[in-house]
Amino acid sequence: MAKMDKKEIRRRDIIAAAQAVAARDGAEGATLRAIAAEAGMAANAVLYYFGSHSEIVAAAVSASSDRFLEKLAEALEPDMSATARLAAVISAGTTAGLDDDVSRILYEYWPHMLRDAQQRGIQEELTRSQERVYRDIIDAGTHSGEFSPLLDPAKIARTLVAQEDGLVMDVLAGSASSESVLDLMGSLAAALLGINAETLCGLIGARAGK
Known part of the structure; x- marks a missing residue:
């Protein structure tokens, strides 16, 4: 099995964070800032891995x-x-x-x-x-x-x-x-x-x- 690079690992961490916030606080509570905080990152850093908040949400729902x-x-x-x-x-x-x-x-x-x-x-x-x-x-x-x-x-x-x-x-x-x-x-x-x-x-x- 191919080893995941660091960027993909970080993306998965962000997706998991988005899922955790949505489950706990609901879809409306899963803001970019809340997801970033859950992932232990700054909001602008999260956008390095995903182009937008909606892209993060789509990835979380797909997962x-x-x-x-x-x-x-x-x-x-x-x-x-x-x-x-x-x-x-x-x-x-x-x-x-x-x-x-x-x-x-x-x-x-x-x-x-x-x-x-x-x-x-x-x-x-x-x-x-x-x-x-x-x-x-x-x-x-x-x-x-x-x-x-x-x-x-x-x-x-x-x-x-x-x-x-x-x-x-x-x-x-x-x-x-x-x-x-x-x-x-x-x-x-x-x-x-x-x-x-x-x-x-x-x-x-x-x-x-x-």
């Missing part, structure tokens, strides 16, 4: 998005059945990032996509990637005979991602528990894919309890 997708991938194993894979992704997608603030950072910046094209692009790519994960599982389960989709698989994948995104917001806000959200996601997926809800929810619960 958080990448980490979220890594957590989904880490939940899957090659020998899993489609149903087990579905349970793993639902569990990971609903709880991934809650332990290290990845989800909180993504949600802090989500409203920015309404007026920031760069942020919109990052969030849209994350959504497409999440949908691809679900779509691959649905296709595999349909092929194996485990699933009997009630809708077009692409629509089911989009529905599950949208529902997951909204429910994780409830967990972050403290208005819902992870357990209730996981049960709802499992019940919805089971209904849409024609599988036994008790079986799927049991697999999800077992993973969440690990």
Whole structure:
């Protein structure tokens, strides 16, 4: 593995600082000055490594998005059945990032996509990637005979991602528990894919309890 140069190491430190400030103080609190202070640098020094505050924010959100997708991938194993894979992704997608603030950072910046094209692009790519994960599982389960989709698989994948995104917001806000959200996601997926809800929810619960 190639060794990172000092500039790249410093850039990563600044990204980590931006993530830490956003998780602690929110997107509005993650100013250039606050990020620089977190990184132990002067604000003008930070701009040597990034061209602007918005570039730092984009890098921090992209890094958080990448980490979220890594957590989904880490939940899957090659020998899993489609149903087990579905349970793993639902569990990971609903709880991934809650332990290290990845989800909180993504949600802090989500409203920015309404007026920031760069942020919109990052969030849209994350959504497409999440949908691809679900779509691959649905296709595999349909092929194996485990699933009997009630809708077009692409629509089911989009529905599950949208529902997951909204429910994780409830967990972050403290208005819902992870357990209730996981049960709802499992019940919805089971209904849409024609599988036994008790079986799927049991697999999800077992993973969440690990």
